[in-house]
Amino acid sequence: MSDEQRRKERLDRGIKIRSDSLYAIMSWRELAYLTAPRFLLIAGILLLPLLVPGMYWQRVVSVVCIYALLALSFDLMAHYVGLVSLGGAFFIGTGGYISAMLNTSLGVPPLLAIFIAALLGGVICTVLLLPCLPLRGVYFAIVTLMYPLFLARVIEALDIFGGTDGIMGVESFPNRWVEQYFVIAMVLLFLFGLRRLVNTDLGLVLRAVMDNDQAVKASGMSVALFKGLAVFIASGIGCLAGACIVHIYMWSGISLFALDFSILPIAATVIGGGGTLVGPVIGCFILVPVSELLREFGTLRIVCYSIILMAFVVFRSEGIMNYGRRKYHQFERWVKV
Amino acid sequence: MDILIYGTINSVSLALMALGFALVYGISRVANFAHGALYVVTGFLTWSLFKGAGLNYALSIALAMLFTGLIGALIYQFFLIRVRGMAISEIIASYAIGLAILEGFRWGGFKGMTYTLPPFVEGSMVLAGTPVDYHRLLVVLIGFGVVAFLWAFTHYSRIGLALRGMAQDERAALMLGIDSDLMAVVAMAFGSMLAGLSAVVLLPLGNIVVEKGYDVLIQAIAVCIVGGLGSWFGAVVAAFIIGFAQIVTVVWWGAHFQMVVALLAIIFTLVLRPSGLFGRQKELEERV
Numbered sequence: 001m002s003d004e005q006r007r008k009e010r011l012d013r014g015i016k017i018r019s020d021s022l023y024a025i026m027s028w029r030e031l032a033y034l035t036a037p038r039f040l041l042i043a044g045i046l047l048l049p050l051l052v053p054g055m056y057w058q059r060v061v062s063v064v065c066i067y068a069l070l071a072l073s074f075d076l077m078a079h080y081v082g083l084v085s086l087g088g089a090f091f092i093g094t095g096g097y098i099s100a101m102l103n104t105s106l107g108v109p110p111l112l113a114i115f116i117a118a119l120l121g122g123v124i125c126t127v128l129l130l131p132c133l134p135l136r137g138v139y140f141a142i143v144t145l146m147y148p149l150f151l152a153r154v155i156e157a158l159d160i161f162g163g164t165d166g167i168m169g170v171e172s173f174p175n176r177w178v179e180q181y182f183v184i185a186m187v188l189l190f191l192f193g194l195r196r197l198v199n200t201d202l203g204l205v206l207r208a209v210m211d212n213d214q215a216v217k218a219s220g221m222s223v224a225l226f227k228g229l230a231v232f233i234a235s236g237i238g239c240l241a242g243a244c245i246v247h248i249y250m251w252s253g254i255s256l257f258a259l260d261f262s263i264l265p266i267a268a269t270v271i272g273g274g275g276t277l278v279g280p281v282i283g284c285f286i287l288v289p290v291s292e293l294l295r296e297f298g299t300l301r302i303v304c305y306s307i308i309l310m311a312f313v314v315f316r317s318e319g320i321m322n323y324g325r326r327k328y329h330q331f332e333r334w335v336k337v
Numbered sequence: 338m339d340i341l342i343y344g345t346i347n348s349v350s351l352a353l354m355a356l357g358f359a360l361v362y363g364i365s366r367v368a369n370f371a372h373g374a375l376y377v378v379t380g381f382l383t384w385s386l387f388k389g390a391g392l393n394y395a396l397s398i399a400l401a402m403l404f405t406g407l408i409g410a411l412i413y414q415f416f417l418i419r420v421r422g423m424a425i426s427e428i429i430a431s432y433a434i435g436l437a438i439l440e441g442f443r444w445g446g447f448k449g450m451t452y453t454l455p456p457f458v459e460g461s462m463v464l465a466g467t468p469v470d471y472h473r474l475l476v477v478l479i480g481f482g483v484v485a486f487l488w489a490f491t492h493y494s495r496i497g498l499a500l501r502g503m504a505q506d507e508r509a510a511l512m513l514g515i516d517s518d519l520m521a522v523v524a525m526a527f528g529s530m531l532a533g534l535s536a537v538v539l540l541p542l543g544n545i546v547v548e549k550g551y552d553v554l555i556q557a558i559a560v561c562i563v564g565g566l567g568s569w570f571g572a573v574v575a576a577f578i579i580g581f582a583q584i585v586t587v588v589w590w591g592a593h594f595q596m597v598v599a600l601l602a603i604i605f606t607l608v609l610r611p612s613g614l615f616g617r618q619k620e621l622e623e624r625v
Contacts, residue, residue, distance in 0.1 A: 084425045131608040138368055138424045142558060143607045149555065150600040157593035263436070266429060302440040310433035313426050314416050 005337040016329045037328070041278065042188060049180040058180060062248055064288040065183035069241035071265035071272075071280030072190055073234040079275035080198050081230040082210030084137070087144035089261035091238025092245065093151060095121040099243035100167040100252035110171050111182070114243040121239025126232045133227045145262065152257035166253025170246055183244055187281060190237055195277050197233075206230050260302075264288070267309040273319025282321060338465050340584055346473045348580025349480035350539050352573050354553050355560035356483065357531030359572040362561065364504045365521035367417055367427050369409075371435035372532055373554030378438060379405045379533035380545040384452050394455070402533040409529025410522050417525075418518065439550045452545040454537070472541060479538050483531070484573060500524055552596065559599040563606045565613025575614060578602075 019030040048061050070088045077083045099117035102108040108116065132143045155161055162168075173179035197203055205226055208216045213223045246252045264287060265280065272283025287305055294301035312319065354376070361369045379401050386397030412434055420426035461470035491497035502510040503520050511517055532553075540549075559579055564571030579602055586594045606613055 078425075086428075132604075135607060135611055138428060139607055139611050141425060141428055142368075142562065143604055146555070146600050146603050150597065150604065153593070153597045153600065157591070157597055259436075263432075267433075270429070297444065299440040299443045303437045303444060306433040306437040306440070310416065310430050310437070313430045313433070314419050317420075317426065 006334045007337055008332050009335045010330045010332050012330050045184055060292050062183050064284050065187045066241045066245050067264055067288055068187045068281040068284040069237050071268045071284050073237040074265045075269050075277055075280045077234045081206050084141045085144040086141050086262050087147045088265045089148035089257045091235045092242035092261045093256040094125055095239025095242030096246040096252045096256045100170045100246045103170050110247045117243035118236050118240035122232050122236030125235035129231055148257040152254045170250045172247055172250050267305050270312045273321030276321040279319050279321030339467050342467050344581040344584040347584050348577040349477045351560050351580045352576035353480050353535035355557040355572050357528040358557040359561050359569050361525055361528035362566050364500050364524035370428055370432035372557055373550035374435035374438035375405055375529045375532040376536045376553045377550040379536040380540045383537055398537045402530050405533035406526040406530040410526035413522050413525035439547050443547045454541045456541040476538055556599050559603045563602050571614050
């Protein structure tokens with residue numbers, strides 16, 4: 001018959017079911033099935049600085065890691081708490097300026113200044129964002145988009161923190177290997193840390209806040225408290241990234257509030273696959289080098305990644321990681337209806 | 338007196354910038370973040386038709402506006418319609434489109450001080466002790482004309498009534514035979530043409546630069562949010578509030594603060610009263 005209809009059926013692979021529970025340890029194959037992707041990722045990232053040619057691309061790896069941290073913080077807020085923040089630059093700027101000021105005026109060594117900036121910046125960002133937390137969806141997105149623009153204009157208009165010149169003479173990392181492996185360690189730490197976190201009870205509550213905040217309220221938990229906590233974690237990670245970038249470039253200025261820092265992590269998350277936490281990191285490892293390759297074409301790279309972003313949002317919204325995970329765990333076949 | 342005159346001019350300019358954004362959001366609930374890009378597109382199109390191809394000024398303006406409307410309709414028909422209803426995807430997608438257009442222009446060499454349009458009417462006059470050029474007065478007139486036209490259009494023409502019906506209750510509109518997808522495309526084309534109109538009216542006052550696209554977007558958002566998203570009347574009132582606030586701060590503190598006022602207005606309105614002065618959304622929908 002010609003009007004015979006087919007549909008695609010997806011079934012879990014046998015090995016996935018076997019390795020779901022304690023039976024995972026019964027053979028090397030199951031163990032490898034579980035650990036191989038993770039091991040590949042960790043080994044790949046750790047070896048990357050040794051494999052890339054030259055100092056320039058090593059610097060690119062550091063920048064990739066900065067964006068990866070930001071993308072992680074975006075993914076946590078957007079897909080686990082339901083707060084879509086378009087203001088990654090806000091976190092970068094806050095963390096960057098704090099770290100730069102600690103370093104230049106108080107003489108705090110970079111590695112210490114970065115951690116202080118992350119904590120302090122996290123607190124400041126959370127306090128500043130606190131009034132907007134009850135907002136939802138579009139409204140929160142617009143308000144967070146405005147924050148970095150606003151701060152940049154205020155710094156420009158009031159001529160504080162070095163005004164348009166920025167803060168010069170920020171100390172760099174002791175050497176470039178420390179710089180490389182510090183940011184890489186931070187990415188891996190937060191990647192796996194956040195994966196743990198979202199599977200704990202706290203992660204459950206956060207997802208509940210996203211899906212049904214009335215239910216969270218009815219259970220006697222404070223929505224604002226948990227949102228605040230999530231924003232603190234996310235903005236702390238963002239500020240850490242900002243502090244790192246200040247010490248990498250040895251300079252802090254208004255360009256820290258640039259739109260790049262808000263858009264690229266979102267693009268990476270969309271491409272990599274939202275809600276997976278690994279996806280955004282992979283997205284950064286694809287997007288940032290591509291935009292580095294296009295650097296000589298000037299702003300064409302922004303055109304490029306906005307088109308990629310738009311295409312993914314409109315046509316392939318699941319992202320690479322969700323697609324890959326499906327292929328890895330399941331097989332597909334056509335069945336007659 | 339300075340403040341009164343220039344405040345009015347500034348407010349009308351803001352209203353012109355924001356009306357297109359408010360129209361699209363009010364009807365199809367799409368926050369069109371490519372608004373600023375469409376503004377700049379019209380500017381450059383008019384310039385290329387007028388200076389590049391040597392057409393008549395009025396003709397090139399009309400063609401550029403039509404073309405911008407077409408671009409808006411195409412953007413909606415081919416991209417935004419697929420993510421309709423997913424607010425965040427809409428914002429990201431339209432913002433990406435806008436970014437691509439603006440940065441594409443920058444890459445294509447449209448930058449610097451060379452791109453200017455001549456004012457409609459040369460010359461200036463002294464109004465109550467303040468020098469004002471004719472073009473700025475014309476801006477005010479056109480602004481009022483556009484608001485009046487929009488009001489008449491949405492109250493008396495079939496398409497306008499259909500658009501208003503869709504904005505109020507999409508299901509009921511569908512039941513009465515109004516094709517909501519088609520109307521959304523029409524609204525988007527209309528909004529883009531309004532962006533284009535504001536561009537050709539306001540751009541002769543300065544240079545055509547890519548950065549304008551971002552500024553226009555922010556100011557349009559500021560006006561629409563303060564007035565309440567989706568409310569046209571609110572947008573006009575808010576344009577006057579923000580317009581005068583900007584001029585007052587510029588006179589007292591300096592030109593740097595013009596944008597700060599717009600941004601502050603957005604943040605404060607969203608924090609204190611997200612539905613704006615005249616918004617019709619229910620409080621519960623937008624905040625917990």
